[in-house]
Amino acid sequence: MDRFSSAxxxxxxxxxxxxxxxxxxxxxxxxxxxxxxxxxxxxxAFGVQGYEYGKAHWEPDGVPVCLAAGLQGxxxxxxxxxxxxxxxxxxxxxxxxxxxxxxxxxxADGSRLWQPDGTPVNSAQDVQFDPRVVSDGDGGALVAWSDxxxxxxxxxxxxxxxxxGNRLWASDGITVAAGIGHQTVxxxxxxxxxxxxxxxxxxxxxxxxDTNLFARRLDTEGTLLWSMPTTITxxxxxxxxxxxxxxxxxxxxxxxxxxxxxxxxxxYAQRISTNxxxxxxxxxxxxxxxxxxxxxxLIAPDGTGGAYVAWYDxxxxxxxxxxxxxxxxxxxxxAWTSDLPAVVDPTYADGPDDLIPDGSSGAIVVASRCINGxxxxxxxxxxVNSDGEFLWGSEPVNVTPWEKQQQFAVAAPxxxxxxxxxxxxxxxxxxxxDVWTQHLGADGTRLxxxxxxxxxxxxxxxxxxxxxSDGDGGxxxxxxxxxxxLENPDLYAQRITGDIGxxxxxxxxxxxxKSRITVALRSLRSKxxxxxxxxxxxxxxx
Numbered sequence: 001m002d003r004f005s006s007a008x009x010x011x012x013x014x015x016x017x018x019x020x021x022x023x024x025x026x027x028x029x030x031x032x033x034x035x036x037x038x039x040x041x042x043x044x045a046f047g048v049q050g051y052e053y054g055k056a057h058w059e060p061d062g063v064p065v066c067l068a069a070g071l072q073g074x075x076x077x078x079x080x081x082x083x084x085x086x087x088x089x090x091x092x093x094x095x096x097x098x099x100x101x102x103x104x105x106x107x108a109d110g111s112r113l114w115q116p117d118g119t120p121v122n123s124a125q126d127v128q129f130d131p132r133v134v135s136d137g138d139g140g141a142l143v144a145w146s147d148x149x150x151x152x153x154x155x156x157x158x159x160x161x162x163x164x165g166n167r168l169w170a171s172d173g174i175t176v177a178a179g180i181g182h183q184t185v186x187x188x189x190x191x192x193x194x195x196x197x198x199x200x201x202x203x204x205x206x207x208x209x210d211t212n213l214f215a216r217r218l219d220t221e222g223t224l225l226w227s228m229p230t231t232i233t234x235x236x237x238x239x240x241x242x243x244x245x246x247x248x249x250x251x252x253x254x255x256x257x258x259x260x261x262x263x264x265x266x267x268y269a270q271r272i273s274t275n276x277x278x279x280x281x282x283x284x285x286x287x288x289x290x291x292x293x294x295x296x297x298l299i300a301p302d303g304t305g306g307a308y309v310a311w312y313d314x315x316x317x318x319x320x321x322x323x324x325x326x327x328x329x330x331x332x333x334x335a336w337t338s339d340l341p342a343v344v345d346p347t348y349a350d351g352p353d354d355l356i357p358d359g360s361s362g363a364i365v366v367a368s369r370c371i372n373g374x375x376x377x378x379x380x381x382x383x384v385n386s387d388g389e390f391l392w393g394s395e396p397v398n399v400t401p402w403e404k405q406q407q408f409a410v411a412a413p414x415x416x417x418x419x420x421x422x423x424x425x426x427x428x429x430x431x432x433x434d435v436w437t438q439h440l441g442a443d444g445t446r447l448x449x450x451x452x453x454x455x456x457x458x459x460x461x462x463x464x465x466x467x468x469s470d471g472d473g474g475x476x477x478x479x480x481x482x483x484x485x486l487e488n489p490d491l492y493a494q495r496i497t498g499d500i501g502x503x504x505x506x507x508x509x510x511x512x513x514k515s516r517i518t519v520a521l522r523s524l525r526s527k528x529x530x531x532x533x534x535x536x537x538x539x540x541x542x
Contacts, residue, residue, distance in 0.1 A: 053498070054447075054498045057494075058109075058110035058494055059494075061456045061458040062455060062481070062494040063106065063110040063112075063493055065089075065490075065491035066091070066104060066117045069093055070091070070093035070094070071093075071096065071489060072089055072090070072093075072480070072491050073480050074130065074480075075464060076088050076131055076466055078134050078468060080163070081135060081137065082139065083471055084113070086104070086135070086140075086141045087491065088102070088143050089103075090128070090130070097127070098126065098127065099129055100120055101121040101131045101145045102117075102118035102119065102120055102121060103133065104117075105163070105165060108470070108472075114164070121143050121145075121159050121161065122145075122157065123171075124149040124173075127147075128145050128146065128157075130184065134188050134189065136160060137190075137194045138162070138194065140162040141161050142195070143158065143159050144158040144159075146185050147173075153179075154183060155177060155179075156175075156176040157172070157176060158196075158198065158222070159173040159174070174222045176224070177198070177214065181202060182204070183200045183202050186244075187243060189245060191250060191274065192246065193220075195219040195220055195225070197216070197272070199214070200213070200215075201239075202214060209238045209259075210236065210237060210238065212233060212235075213233050215229065215272055217274075225276075226275070230277075231278070232272070232284070233256070233283040235283040237262055238257075239259070239260075240257050242255065242296075243255050243296070243297070245301050247305055247307070250274035251273045251305075253271055253301060253307045254284075254299070255269040255287065255296070255299040256269075260283075265294060266288065267287040267294045267297065267309060268284035268286060271330075271332060285328065285332045287309050287334075292314050292315040293313075294312065294324075295313075297310045297311030297323075297355070298354065299355065300363050302357070302361055302363070302386060305330030306327060306330045307327070307328045308326075308355060308357075308365075309326050309355075310365045311323075313339070320348075320349045322343065323341075323342045323344065323350045323367045324342060326340065327388065342365050342396070343365065343380050348371050350369050351368055352365055353367055354411040357413060358418075358419075359415055359416070362385040362386060364381060364382070364383045364413075364419045365381065366379065366399075366411045366419070367381070367382075367409075375405075376405065378398055378400050379398075379400045379423050380398055383442075383444060391443075393444070397440060399438050399446065400427075400436075400438075404427045405433075406426070407423060408424050409421055410466065411467065412467045412468060412469045413469060414469070414473075416441075417441075418439065418440045418442045420439055420474075420475040421438050421440065422435060422455065422465050423465070424462060425451075428454070433461045433463055434456055435465065435477065436451055436452050436454050437452050437455055437477065438451075439452075439498050447498070453496050455479075455494040455496060456479070456481070456494060459483050460484070462479045462481050463480055465478070466478045470495060472497075473497060474495060474496050479491070
């Protein structure tokens with residue numbers, strides 16, 4: 001074996017095992033000189049395949065989205081198409097009796113690109129709330145919200161902002177749904193053509209609980225494309241907490257909790273075509289036939305026109321939820337012979353936090369598990385394929401296997417079969433929540449060591465997380481932040497990037513005056529990865 005081969009052999013061994021055994025002074029000296037010579041003559045670097053580390057790309061505790069006086073909350077996010085984010089929120093800077101909708105664009109470098117404390121999406125009188133935002137595909141965004149400007153009924157309005165934050169439609173937005181009774185927006189879903197589907201609830205005056213669901217499609221000019229709203233369901237009694245997603249074919253998927261049988265809460269779903277036609281049964285298809293209680297959950301496309309649905313399920317214990325799943329085919333049929341117990345434990349309560357497609361016709365569900373009541377809460381995740389098989393083992397992956405409370409997780413696809421996950425965490429602050437993040441690989445491995453990457457550790461609680469992929473191997477998370485006091489919450493955001501692929505190292509070899517040889521592996525990113533020192537008899541000294 002020549003000197004160059006010896007250098008490669010030692011370095012490969014160091015990368016895999018981070019230690020070596022050298023038996024004699026002659027071998028140590030020969031290998032040391034060989035490594036040094038190989039480095040000098042060839043500049044060879046040695047790589048670890050699949051190594052990844054995450055880091056906060058912006059300021060250590062995030063960058064401000066809005067620092068205006070008064071209350072800001074309910075952030076929702078979408079991509080700006082340039083590795084940045086557009087955030088929309090409800091803003092009560094005048095007073096709690098006059099809340100408006102604001103938006104901000106944060107660039108890839110963390111700079112605020114619109115007005116310092118946000119651009120007003122509307123400035124109508126009275127209260128506007130519950131904003132939803134999606135990308136327009138051209139650097140701007142579509143925003144929809146619930147509106148009480150007429151002082152009589154709630155209505156649904158929408159607005160489009162361009163990449164510079166200018167309002168492109170009517171100054172205070174266009175009317176999407178209005179009339180007798182109340183209409184409140186629940187979901188906004190991109191239509192794949194720069195427009196969006198708006199989903200809303202409609203009901204009469206309290207205490208009437210006969211709530212129904214409708215949808216309308218908007219184009220980029222603010223035109224209502226369907227001649228009239230499409231009825232998702234007008235079944236008796238209450239239909240509530242709807243969630244929606246694109247069907248991947250220019251249409252819309254919707255799921256909701258349903259009390260058409262007042263004694264049996266169930267989960268229903270519906271698919272709407274790009275032209276507004278109802279594709280499944282009128283008033284929706286029943287997701288689970290189980291006769292016990294199900295509470296509404298989440299929906300994600302399956303990549304073939306169908307949907308995955310996850311929900312709170314009480315079949316095992318009427319006082320303790322589990323997370324169950326089912327897949328619906330493109331024609332609204334149940335795909336699996338039985339509901340899938342995705343996150344289930346007979347001792348602990350589990351409930352779904354988020355559900356995302358995995359990019360391979362499967363889905364990833366993220367859930368919270370309450371241990372000893374709410375004294376300890378963990379974030380768990382499971383990946384499921386289209387046949388209803390678990391891809392991350394029979395038990396879900398524990399994303400946060402440490403004490404105290406980690407909960408209210410949100411997730412975004414990594415476009416490689418895994419997921420980026422963010423949650424609020426009491427581990428580093430017993431009196432308030434910080435925001436931590438993790439990257440799960442396609443096999444469920446936690447790719448970032450220890451607790452993951454901290455997005456913010458500032459004083460005060462942080463909560464109400466919203467997440468979006470940045471389109472460049474990372475993601476952006478936004479949150480409500482009370483570092484400046486509980487009565488004056490602001491909005492912040494952080495970009496987390498992951499270094500994926502081969503990580504390269506250079507061997508650095510030094511012999512000191514005490515006849516010891518030190519071998520270090522230094523990343524080409526100038527981050528020390530490993531260091532070992534051997535005495536002349538071959539023993540590892542540090």
